[in-house]
Amino acid sequence: MNTKPPVPEAPGSAGGPAAPLLEVRNLYVEYLTPRGPAQAVHNVSFSIGRGQVFGLAGESGCGKSTIAHSILRVLRPPAVITGGQIRVDGADVLKMQDAELEDFRWRKVAMVFQSAMNSLNPVITVGEQIDDVLIRHNRLSPAQARERSAELLKIVGIESARLKSFPHQMSGGMRQRVVIAIALALNPALLIMDEPTTALDVVVQKDILRQIQQLKAALGFSILFITHDVSLMVEFSDNMAVMYAGEVVEMAPAREIFSNPIHPYTRGLLSSFPSLQGRRRKLTGIPGSPPDLVNPPSGCKFHPRCTRCTRLETEAAPQLTEVTAGHWVAYHDGLRLTEAAA
């Protein structure tokens, strides 16, 4: 855990003189399970520039939600952050005291949780659940908050009469929109969307994503977009990272990943989903299952499933390296690619 590889300059922040909005550096998160610590997030670094969309992709269980929860510090035991730094707008999130943390939450970073359907309190009206965040952070009176809540609902396309509805009286898509309205209530700098649309049908999914894109254009927030649907991500993100077993294995501008994936895992992921842009690929998927995070495989964690495994894969773990400008990959053959090019 002491061997800290060089922190890659995230593609999003490259070039701009201003510091990135979100900077995650060498983040380590473990779940203390009865069998021992499971390394859910292992030395992950990335950053998101202002107004950028950053995608985080990877199979179920690779640690995407864990990273999202770390940024807002809402991880629950048995999770512990064992190392690293998270900076939002320059402020060190992991060092914040309770009061500071409470003010930081939702004002700077808001989140649409993976189970957005279940993230509304069933026993109070949706109106109250928008109001309370406005009253808490903006010190609005209940009447002012109600007015603003009505505006927010309108933004996501729900009539304000619905403020008095309870969550169970709404459809899944509507609840999702309510959660998005709550997330936008304070005009956050960063919006985390953890699989925001997986529970919805494709048409509603598209509709909501389009709406978010419009809102982003109008309000200028950054987005951390989490999904395991890579083709959706490619369409939606500026830059993206592919995670495997708690580690980033490839990171680059989304289009670059789509057109020129290097890591065999990324290639596998891309071939697991039909392209939304209509170009047909043969769906092959990735054989095998994710590794045990308590006793991960030695060397490259992907080697047991790697179809192009060479002798090198079983030796030292490959480091995340910039193979071409802005394209980072943790893959031995990728390294050789660059050496060959040099």
Add this chain to the structure above:
Amino acid sequence: MRYILRRLGFYLAALAVAITINFFLPRLLPGDPAAVILGTSAAKLTPENLRAVREALGLSDAPLIQQYGLYLAHLFRGDFGISYTYFPTPVTKVIANGFVWTLLLGSVSLVLSFALGNLIGIYGSWRRGGLVDTVFPPLLIFIGSFPAFFLALGLLYAFGVKLDWLPISHAYNNRLPQGFNLPFLLSVLEHMVLPATTSVLLGIGGWALGMRNVMVSVLADDYVTMAEAKGLKQIRIMFVYAARNALLPGVTGFGIALGAILSGQVLIETVFSYPGLGFLLINSVNGRDYPLMQGLFMMITIGILAANFLVDILYTWLDPRVRTG
């Protein structure tokens, strides 16, 4: 509102059924119901005895339907006859008096143990593994597992006899004029301390542990995580987001306990000679006071139904999901 009315209809129907069963049950018994009810002592039955019981039960040689009509008429007039043990007070009056004391003692103890138990459960689960969480629930469960009369006698002996801090029997000071005056109300309060404490100690552990366990699972729910992410104040997350949801299963238990108030304090009332319904029930059984017994059973049935109805109303207010259901 429609839902509430529907529930009300249901309870009225249940009440009608209970009333009818109360009428038919003695008549379905083989042989002379009065003799059967008098049971083992039947050998020593005197004709007056039999007549009294028959009268109390509304038994006569008239056609069944006519008996039923008479029974209902008496019931609606609240006429259960005259109590033997408190002769010549009408049963209704005896019950009304006992009802006041039982309701007072029962509701005060239930509200106290429900409120305190739930607060301990809420706080304990919030600071899971902390001092409150590790000490209180097991300790209270341990105390609550003592037999009621043992706990009651223990308290009576320690605080009533040894230390002589508190009165050990009855519900108020007989020498004071009854009514809304301070000395009398203080004496009522003083007399309630020991029986109420016994009852609270018996019930509180269950509430605390139940609430704690439901809270632990509610705290893992997504809407609680989201409330935390929203940066809301701890107190709001704890009560409005977590506890309000965790309270829902407890409300059902509260209803059961509320219904049981009327019948469930027999032991405590007996130990402290507290003149409530439980005390009356024991007396009526000992004195073979059938009119009183029948009145008490009717009263307890009504109490349980009313308590359940109250819980339905409470539940509707707490959980919007049942309103449409």
